[in-house]
Amino acid sequence: MSLFIFLTVVQALVAAALVGVILIQKSEGGGLGVGGSPAGFMSARGAADFLTRATTVLATAFVGLSIVLAALAVSTTSNREIDTSLVRTAPGAPVDPLAPPAAAPGSAAVGATQQQPAAPGSAPPAANGSAAPKTAGTDPLAGGAKQ
Secondary structure, three states: HHHHHHHHHHHHHHHHHHHHHHHHHOOOOOOOOOOOOOOOOHHHHHHHHHHHHHHHHHHHHHHHHHHHHHHHHHHHHHHOOOOOOOOOOOOOOOOOOOOOOOOOOOOHHHHHHHHOOOOOOOOOOOOOOOOOOOOOOHHOOOOOOOO
């Protein structure tokens, strides 16, 4: 496990160095390139070659370390068994949320003594059994959406 942690730290250092080298490079659009005189420590062409090679080496090291870390992660976790201490058992029968509630023992059935409420916008049935005529006051939109 200590090899995995060591390689993870090296991976982070390589990633930080790669970001730094990429940001230092002079780009076509005038990025974060380092300014200076041509008579400085390195010529412009020499600095570009060095930064390009450094980017190539760091990118190759980053990809290589990523592959090695992935292989180490798989090999260290493949010998483990699945922990079944938190396994739950499924209930016997699924509960239907739309079913009427069951009556408690010793009480009257709910549906036998009460009527279901009417749907919004519908008139209650008339006493003689015929449907009551619709009135203009039962329109929930009051004609607002009608064209």
